[in-house]
Amino acid sequence: MKKNLTLDDIAAQADVSRATASRVLNDRPHVRDEVRERVWQVIQETGYKPHPVARSLASQRTGIVGLVIPRTTEGFFTDPYFPHLTQGIAYTCNEHDYIISLFLIQTQEDERKLYPRISQGLLDGVIVQVGAIGDQFIDALLQGSIPSVVAGRPQHHPEASYVDVDNIAGAYNAVMHLLQLGCKRVATITGDMGTTAGLDREEGYRRAIEKRGIPIEPDLIVHGDFTEISGYYGMQRLLPHKPDAVFTGSDTMAMGAIRAIKQADLSVPEDIAIVGYDDLPPARMASPPLTTIRQPIHRFGVKAVEILLDIIENGKEPPRQIVFDTKLIVRESCGSSVGT
Amino acid sequence: MKKNLTLDDIAAQADVSRATASRVLNDRPHVRDEVRERVWQVIQETGYKPHPVARSLASQRTGIVGLVIPRTTEGFFTDPYFPHLTQGIAYTCNEHDYIISLFLIQTQEDERKLYPRISQGLLDGVIVQVGAIGDQFIDALLQGSIPSVVAGRPQHHPEASYVDVDNIAGAYNAVMHLLQLGCKRVATITGDMGTTAGLDREEGYRRAIEKRGIPIEPDLIVHGDFTEISGYYGMQRLLPHKPDAVFTGSDTMAMGAIRAIKQADLSVPEDIAIVGYDDLPPARMASPPLTTIRQPIHRFGVKAVEILLDIIENGKEPPRQIVFDTKLIVRESCGSSVGT
């Protein structure tokens, strides 16, 4: 195997100095065209590739951004949210020639190790998915100088840059839709109340109910954690209170709820209408197909990267905060007459 | 913001040379206990963290392994396979203090860019998921000197190190189970025939059928691509040929097939028995719950990393090749009397 080429080799072969070779390599000005071409020639012929680590050390940028995914709940496997988000992020990184470094936090140990590894020069920036991960980590991140963007709204950090979707409005619209269809006893199975997504979606539910002048009935609110199984059990607890409609904090929980409903020999939407949240592929394939709230997850990921790169270039002030709108997708599970 | 500490600062403060400080930092021998302690003290007090890039440049190892996921089919989102695999890999990497760099190949462009970026010193090793990605890429990888492990059996590279599951045996057992239950017309919806998983699972189907002395009926074999929708359409094409059982190349396709069956007013397993492949969470929650083949995906990911690290340490010869066994999980969709 032939010895790896260095920029010095290229410089020697093209009969210029290393500095000039570097200029050509990086497409910098102040090189005569003739020389520039000569150097390119040598680079092409030899198949030379610059050594990324050396380059990083000298330039103080690595071209790597971190993607931190919090303590892996079952949700990571079940929920297509993460793959979608990751895909949006990866797509945009590829486009801008950045590389992604993935940190799946699984153990307490991982979490401890994380900050030190992240804070010290390997990464140009970090995208953190909010979740079960301690605010403490986000604290540290924001204190530090490394550019960061939060995916989802961080609970106690109004000054952080983040991208989020308007969960309150989304949930509000979902519940309002049910109310307008004539449902009288609309219940909800919330997502994980340790996340802003869970909290906000419950808030949207409350606002819609109150907007119609209906008193909030605590028995009609049960807490889940975004997983199918929590939707299933949530629904079982709800059934004795005779809801005629349920808004669930995720499609996955909606699937669980439907399972429980069918098992109780009731049917969707005749006996109980359902509206989910996410509009990921399974929603369309459910039986009945799910009425749900669509989030632009892909754009979400794209934007997160764009913001991060902006921060890397231009500094973290002012905070960039973007909230995406959601869209109600009406299918059959809500019993709407216009169902597809 | 305080200037970043360097090893020189530590050395100065501890009144030793940089060489000695480095020895202490890396827990190397040949340092007097007293000195070692003094240096540690300074490191602790100052909160010094070594600069990973500088360290990589000097030591010629980065502690980063690449994870390459091929051209992203719809499957990446739908199929919990990838999250599970990723999780197994991440877990093991965390444990060994390696960092994962994720490469999702999405465009032709990405694929072109990939090899150059990978081949040149940023990564200590690479795990490649086989799939729609050109063998050409795996070719290049194997030619080069960078340690690599393939997840799944690469089609034309018997000399590669890989981890795989015994797809042929798995499929064989699935189909044999159906035959033993008395099914007479067992069909199959295969996975993507561009993958060894797809090919091998069909092969297993064929072997089981032939083993029972039944002639292969081409009409009972349709090709899908692991997605729900391909299972749905596949089943629709199968229905006119009156199968009484179907083995699908993935659980996701099984869900699609069930949807098509129900839509034709037939029922599972009474009219048509189904066996899937994967045993991921949705299988358990399907209605009816899916009889399927369980693959140890998590261990699969773990092993891939272990092999890779082994290669990094000890060289790529001889090739490490590991094939995991699968397990038939009997639930209700096959109509077995012992269904849960």
Add this chain to the structure above:
DNA sequence: AAATAACTTGAAAGCGCTTCCAAGCTCGGC
């Protein structure tokens, strides 16, 4: 034609760390 501006180029100083090498020590054995 002289003076000045603008562009090219290479030498050299890092970036922060690892590691080889040689020098200086300590200590036991005879």
Add this chain to the structure above:
DNA sequence: GCCGAGCTTGGAAGCGCTTTCAAGTTATTT
């Protein structure tokens, strides 16, 4: 009390690249 073995230690040479600075060239201005 002397010698060599075996530790400790620091100096210095990289790892491969970027970037500053000053010197050398060429083009422009008056």
